[in-house]
Amino acid sequence: GAGVSxxxxxxxxxxxxxxxxxxxxxxxxxxxxxxxxxxxxGPEFLIYFQGTGAADDSGLPNDRFFAVRPxxxxxxxxxQRTERGDxxxxxxxxxxxxxxxxxxxxxxRLTVL
Amino acid sequence: ILNVEQSPQSLHxxxxxSTNFTCSFPSSNFYALHWYRWETAKSPEALFVMxxxxxxxxxxxxxxxxxxxxxxxxxxxKGSQPEDSATYLCAFYxxxxxxxxxxxxxxxxxxx
Numbered sequence: 001g002a003g004v005s006x007x008x009x010x011x012x013x014x015x016x017x018x019x020x021x022x023x024x025x026x027x028x029x030x031x032x033x034x035x036x037x038x039x040x041x042g043p044e045f046l047i048y049f050q051g052t053g054a055a056d057d058s059g060l061p062n063d064r065f066f067a068v069r070p071x072x073x074x075x076x077x078x079x080q081r082t083e084r085g086d087x088x089x090x091x092x093x094x095x096x097x098x099x100x101x102x103x104x105x106x107x108x109r110l111t112v113l
Numbered sequence: 114i115l116n117v118e119q120s121p122q123s124l125h126x127x128x129x130x131s132t133n134f135t136c137s138f139p140s141s142n143f144y145a146l147h148w149y150r151w152e153t154a155k156s157p158e159a160l161f162v163m164x165x166x167x168x169x170x171x172x173x174x175x176x177x178x179x180x181x182x183x184x185x186x187x188x189x190x191k192g193s194q195p196e197d198s199a200t201y202l203c204a205f206y207x208x209x210x211x212x213x214x215x216x217x218x219x220x221x222x223x224x225x
Contacts, residue, residue, distance in 0.1 A: 042215035
């Protein structure tokens, strides 16, 4: 069956621009997570959704970052006024419920010039 | 702040060598410890989910042990092959957080 997919796989943008990163979870998975992996670091939690609602957004670094999951399936991570420090691999994962194993997508590599 | 640490940061071995890495994590509010294998440009792949103190799990040449009382897990690879080259990540799942806290990973390079 289809796994978690993320688009685009690579995104290069200029400082100050707005970007959207998309995640398609495994069908039927109610929990969806976003992580960010910066160079030399492990994946860092950003936000997770249970259904349509953001159950925990404590990992979002500041108010330039926002994520939605309007129909409880696809999620979009939105970054406004991008900065060079936002450059990282953004990973999405989904699981059947909050306590089940998480399945990861291949990530979106964001580069802010 | 929950801290998950992995060592070593990187490891270079020859094909056929056996190797092991360490993951240390908080021993309180423990729910599960996950091991992932992440090859460049691919999705992180789940290796093991470990929940019980003293657990030992095995998948082919890879095995893992868990000590929740002292807060550590070991991952072993027997007879490393070049295709084992990847970053190995552990992640702590605590009952109070509902999210995975990752270590920084161990980058393994196996030379043929």
